[in-house]
Amino acid sequence: MTKGSSSPGTPAILLLSGGLDSATVGAMARADGFALHALSFDYGQRHKAELQAADRVAKSLDVVEHKVAHIDLALFGGSALTADIDVPKGRTDSDRDAGIPITYVPARNTIFLSYALAFAEVREARHIFIGVNAVDFSGYPDCRPDYIKAYETMANLATVLGRSGTARIEIRTPLLHMSKAEIVAAGTRLDVDYAQTTSCYDPDEYGRACGACDACFLRREGFAAAGIADPTRYKAS
Amino acid sequence: MTKGSSSPGTPAILLLSGGLDSATVGAMARADGFALHALSFDYGQRHKAELQAADRVAKSLDVVEHKVAHIDLALFGGSALTADIDVPKGRTDSDRDAGIPITYVPARNTIFLSYALAFAEVREARHIFIGVNAVDFSGYPDCRPDYIKAYETMANLATVLGRSGTARIEIRTPLLHMSKAEIVAAGTRLDVDYAQTTSCYDPDEYGRACGACDACFLRREGFAAAGIADPTRYKAS
Numbered sequence: 001m002t003k004g005s006s007s008p009g010t011p012a013i014l015l016l017s018g019g020l021d022s023a024t025v026g027a028m029a030r031a032d033g034f035a036l037h038a039l040s041f042d043y044g045q046r047h048k049a050e051l052q053a054a055d056r057v058a059k060s061l062d063v064v065e066h067k068v069a070h071i072d073l074a075l076f077g078g079s080a081l082t083a084d085i086d087v088p089k090g091r092t093d094s095d096r097d098a099g100i101p102i103t104y105v106p107a108r109n110t111i112f113l114s115y116a117l118a119f120a121e122v123r124e125a126r127h128i129f130i131g132v133n134a135v136d137f138s139g140y141p142d143c144r145p146d147y148i149k150a151y152e153t154m155a156n157l158a159t160v161l162g163r164s165g166t167a168r169i170e171i172r173t174p175l176l177h178m179s180k181a182e183i184v185a186a187g188t189r190l191d192v193d194y195a196q197t198t199s200c201y202d203p204d205e206y207g208r209a210c211g212a213c214d215a216c217f218l219r220r221e222g223f224a225a226a227g228i229a230d231p232t233r234y235k236a237s
Numbered sequence: 238m239t240k241g242s243s244s245p246g247t248p249a250i251l252l253l254s255g256g257l258d259s260a261t262v263g264a265m266a267r268a269d270g271f272a273l274h275a276l277s278f279d280y281g282q283r284h285k286a287e288l289q290a291a292d293r294v295a296k297s298l299d300v301v302e303h304k305v306a307h308i309d310l311a312l313f314g315g316s317a318l319t320a321d322i323d324v325p326k327g328r329t330d331s332d333r334d335a336g337i338p339i340t341y342v343p344a345r346n347t348i349f350l351s352y353a354l355a356f357a358e359v360r361e362a363r364h365i366f367i368g369v370n371a372v373d374f375s376g377y378p379d380c381r382p383d384y385i386k387a388y389e390t391m392a393n394l395a396t397v398l399g400r401s402g403t404a405r406i407e408i409r410t411p412l413l414h415m416s417k418a419e420i421v422a423a424g425t426r427l428d429v430d431y432a433q434t435t436s437c438y439d440p441d442e443y444g445r446a447c448g449a450c451d452a453c454f455l456r457r458e459g460f461a462a463a464g465i466a467d468p469t470r471y472k473a474s
Contacts, residue, residue, distance in 0.1 A: 070307075071308060107358055114347045118348060121343035
């Protein structure tokens with residue numbers, strides 16, 4: 001969670017979903033001089049458009065390499081993103097505050113970070129960037145600061161890399177305490193092309209956003225609050 | 238890491254490799270009354286015989302279900318078990334004590350436990366059994382007690398299950414401080430049929446053990462020290 005300077009070319013792992021948040025994190029890490037090793041997941045999500053977006057964003061970030069891990073999060077069931085459950089539309093703030101979103105995937109960030117940790121160990125990268133942020137606190141247990149801190153402690157005991165030398169493995173979460181509007185504003189200053197990214201849980205076959213799901217709602221609000229034009233391609237309603 | 242009693246039918250996740258250790262852990266958990274949900278991994282390991290053994294052991298343990306997750310640990314390279322590197326033969330105690338075994342797979346237990354945690358969340362199982370033990374301490378950072386404790390802390394923050402109610406999620410490691418001989422003796426008392434299990438890193442096409450790799454060496458030593466006949470099928474040398 002801590003911040004640290006980097007020598008140019010210091011290797012870092014970037015968890016890259018193809019969404020707005022991870023594209024912004026990648027731009028921040030690149031601006032800080034890290035050589036990025038990007039990692040995305042093909043986990044049977046409905047929105048394959050994400051992986052196409054991740055590929056576009058990785059090229060923009062001039063990453064050293066971009067790996068895609070195929071994982072089967074649907075194996076145990078339990079989420080609208082991986083199982084055959086309708087993605088909810090038209091959710092409101094009060095819905096989001098009420099409890100765990102149906103879009104919660106059990107232990108998702110723990111699995112993602114664990115692959116990132118394996119990648120970090122092999123590349124001797126002591127920095128792992130992940131785009132968790134405060135907007136998700138209420139619903140997702142694995143987006144909270146205490147979780148990230150505990151993960152970092154575990155990661156340093158789990159690996160030869162973490163147990164050797166004096167530098168610690170750091171889980172870097174620059175968006176942790178930022179609002180969506182602040183994220184959009186920060187990314188825009190770093191020339192992130194948000195038209196390359198996708199956030200929608202239910203895009204159409206052309207990759208156009210539904211404009212109605214929780215993710216679309218938060219994304220729209222972010223651009224509006226930042227006073228920045230929303231470049232997202234939406235379906236005709 | 239803590240011990241706890243179970244009501245008959247209390248659900249538990251069992252990480253089941255098909256090896257001697259996890260078969261013993263499974264027998265212990267079953268004797269303690271848990272309803273076992275077994276989880277194995279197809280991770281491109283050379284020894285597919287492991288998965289066949291896991292299937293046999295799962296049936297013997299009368300598990301509620303047995304899931305096999307396909308994961309790609311070879312994606313990042315870095316281990317003789319997943320990459321195209323020769324498995325070492327004829328290792329000695331002094332070799333093992335000298336450092337990290339070439340058979341170390343980066344972050345393997347972290348990835349395995351993370352899938353187990355997702356499974357636990359969906360099945361509302363607060364007990365995850367894993368067969369790590371003291372013999373592996375010297376070489377593998379992710380077999381050490383401090384690592385297991387840190388993982389457990391993280392797991393309770395990572396999940397809705399861990400954050401709700403008063404009972405904690407427990408990473409159960411009954412073999413942690415046992416020697417191979419003690420494990421074999423304990424399993425034999427619980428009627429574990431070790432002929433169903435496999436430990437060899439380099440078995441032949443019939444699933445017969447090489448008798449020469451590190452895993453075969455430890456297994457043989459364990460049976461010998463326990464004074465129990467070794468039922469392992471070895472290749473003709």
